[in-house]
Amino acid sequence: MPSTTSTLPPLLAKGTLECALSGRALLNSNFFNKDSAFTRSERKELLQDKIKELLRSFLPPTEREVIQKLSRRFWNKDEIDYIVVTDGEEILGIGDQGVGGIGISTAKLVLMTLCASSHPNRTLARGDELYLGLRQPQVRGKEYDDSMEAFVKSVKRLFSKAILHFEHFGYRERLTCINDDVQDTGAVTLAAINAAAWVTKLDLPDLRMLIFGAGSAVPKKRVWLVDKQGLLLKSHDDSLSPAQLPYARPEDEWEGVDSTSLVEILKRVRPHVHIGTSTKPKAFTEEVVKEMAKHVERPIILPLSNPTRLHGANPADINKWTAGKALIATGSPFPPVTCNDMEYEVAENNNSTTSPGIGLGAVLCRAKLVSDKMLVAAVEVLATPSPALKGPNKGPLPHIVNLKDVSKKIAIDVIRTAVEEGNDKMEEWVGRGPVYRPLRRVDVKESWRGRSA
Numbered sequence: 001m002p003s004t005t006s007t008l009p010p011l012l013a014k015g016t017l018e019c020a021l022s023g024r025a026l027l028n029s030n031f032f033n034k035d036s037a038f039t040r041s042e043r044k045e046l047l048q049d050k051i052k053e054l055l056r057s058f059l060p061p062t063e064r065e066v067i068q069k070l071s072r073r074f075w076n077k078d079e080i081d082y083i084v085v086t087d088g089e090e091i092l093g094i095g096d097q098g099v100g101g102i103g104i105s106t107a108k109l110v111l112m113t114l115c116a117s118s119h120p121n122r123t124l125a126r127g128d129e130l131y132l133g134l135r136q137p138q139v140r141g142k143e144y145d146d147s148m149e150a151f152v153k154s155v156k157r158l159f160s161k162a163i164l165h166f167e168h169f170g171y172r173e174r175l176t177c178i179n180d181d182v183q184d185t186g187a188v189t190l191a192a193i194n195a196a197a198w199v200t201k202l203d204l205p206d207l208r209m210l211i212f213g214a215g216s217a218v219p220k221k222r223v224w225l226v227d228k229q230g231l232l233l234k235s236h237d238d239s240l241s242p243a244q245l246p247y248a249r250p251e252d253e254w255e256g257v258d259s260t261s262l263v264e265i266l267k268r269v270r271p272h273v274h275i276g277t278s279t280k281p282k283a284f285t286e287e288v289v290k291e292m293a294k295h296v297e298r299p300i301i302l303p304l305s306n307p308t309r310l311h312g313a314n315p316a317d318i319n320k321w322t323a324g325k326a327l328i329a330t331g332s333p334f335p336p337v338t339c340n341d342m343e344y345e346v347a348e349n350n351n352s353t354t355s356p357g358i359g360l361g362a363v364l365c366r367a368k369l370v371s372d373k374m375l376v377a378a379v380e381v382l383a384t385p386s387p388a389l390k391g392p393n394k395g396p397l398p399h400i401v402n403l404k405d406v407s408k409k410i411a412i413d414v415i416r417t418a419v420e421e422g423n424d425k426m427e428e429w430v431g432r433g434p435v436y437r438p439l440r441r442v443d444v445k446e447s448w449r450g451r452s453a
Contacts, residue, residue: 080159081122081363084108085151086167105167108180111352115407116360163362163370165355176362178370184351184358188397189302191379192329192349193273195386195396196300199327202272210271212262212312213278213305223247224269227278230260263291270295276303276312284313289321297325300396304331304349315346327388327396345387347395353403354378357410365415366425373421377413382406 084105112118139147155164156175164177178184197204205222212226225232225247229239234248258264266274266288274292276284284303292299299322303312315328316337324339329349336343358378362370385406387394398406418424 079122080162082109082112082118082165082359083123083155083159083162084165084167108165108167108355111356111403112359114356115352115403116356116411117404118356118360118363161366163359163367165359176367176369178355178358178362180351180355183370183375184355187354187358187375187379188349188351188382189275189304191354191382192302192347192396193300194379194383195388196273196298196327198383198386199388199396200272200296200298200300207273207300208269208271209273209275210265210269211275211277212283213276213280224249224265224271226262226265231265233259262288266291266295272296273300273302276301276305278312279305279310280312281310282313284318286317286321289313289318289326293322293325298327299325300327302329302331302349304329306331308332308334315344319344324392329396342393344393345395345399347387347397348400349397352400353382353397353406354410356403357381357407358414360407361411361414361418364411364426365418365423367414367418368423368425371418371421371423374414374417374423377417378410381410381413 086105109118109123112123152164152175155162162176164175165180166177167180193207193209194204197207207222209223210226211223225244227244229236231254232240232244232248233251233254235251236248237245240248254268257268262283271292274284284301289299289301292301301313301318301322303315303318305311311330311332315330315334316339318326318328319337319339324342324344328344329347331349333348333350334346336345338344358370358374361367361374361378367374382397385398386396387398388396415424419426
């Protein structure tokens with residue numbers, strides 16, 4: 001046995017905080033992990049007290065290290081409220097990690113506990129020589145679809161009341177589920193755009209949006225998509241995905257314009273919003289950013305690619321090239337930047353700001369489905385208190401230190417919306433009477449002898 005013991009406060013100034021701030025993934029810390037001397041409440045206390053410094057240890061890019069080293073840790077089949085599942089195939093720019101992908105599922109559940117107050121015993125994560133998964137390539141086609149169908153049916157049978165959260169892939173039909181990279185990321189991005197629109201006094205339908213990295217569907221009338229082949233045109237029909245086809249532009253609109261040049265596209269479109277999801281590093285060059293800033297008073301620039309090394313631009317450069325006028329939200333964490341002797345906060349456009357609140361609301365009201373209206377409710381809550389309304393050096397989204405309060409507000413509006421839609425099953429548990437466990441009288445001496453034994 002050790003001759004001395006250490007309590008939580010000294011360790012906040014030493015081991016755990018030190019390793020997190022030095023860049024080492026907190027989940028790999030001997031101090032913090034499940035096999036340490038910390039109790040669950042102490043670990044939660046640590047996160048709450050140091051949320052600003054430590055939350056990023058559970059988000060990209062630091063969780064990547066944990067995901068790659070997973071096969072070393074184990075849940076209870078008791079009642080489960082929230083399940084996070086990944087197929088390990090498309091995670092954080094590090095490729096197919098197989099069963100190691102459970103690391104990102106665990107990180108998301110940490111957020112649910114920290115920001116949505118979900119009890120850790122009521123959550124479930126699924127997803128070198130110690131590798132625990134099957135040593136074979138990822139299955140494809142019908143075999144993959146059949147296995148997914150079997151998994152979903154098993155979840156419905158075993159955990160009928162649980163919310164199923166898909167991480168980095170999706171499935172929406174026939175059960176209450178959330179698609180992280182579609183719904184959660186879409187919600188926080190729309191919240192950032194909404195907030196920026198209010199700051200710039202523009203109506204959302206009037207915004208022109210250019211998306212560099214055209215991977216998924218978005219509203220199309222005032223949206224221009226750019227991918228590997230340049231601006232998406234109808235002549236690209238054979239190379240476009242079904243989600244991209246509706247956004248392809250007629251060739252005659254672009255006669256005489258180099259539709260493969262981002263700068264030339266910017267000159268023609270004059271977008272208010274420029275979103276980067278291409279994972280092409282430094283795609284938002286000085287020329288690109290300055291060209292955008294010529295045409296709008298406050299350019300809204302969202303370089304969202306993960307991980308950080310694949311970011312479209314550094315916020316410090318964007319601020320410099322726009323003289324501090326740009327409204328910026330990034331997909332990875334960045335420190336504040338200085339421009340014209342003023343410090344600017346860099347908002348983090350991460351779905352950690354939406355998923356805990358949406359998940360908590362869906363759990364508490366026993367939602368039948370996570371509907372589009374419930375997602376819109378989350379967007380409105382997240383966008384409404386935009387810090388950018390309070391000063392030109394603030395970001396469009398709330399700071400991560402406020403996530404717990406934001407998650408509560410999102411959950412309340414998500415529940416309200418579900419009830420209005422008739423999309424809840426609250427009668428299953430609201431108003432239930434107390435259930436008492438049978439007790440028996442125990443002699444004090446007998447009880448003491450039992451403890452001594």
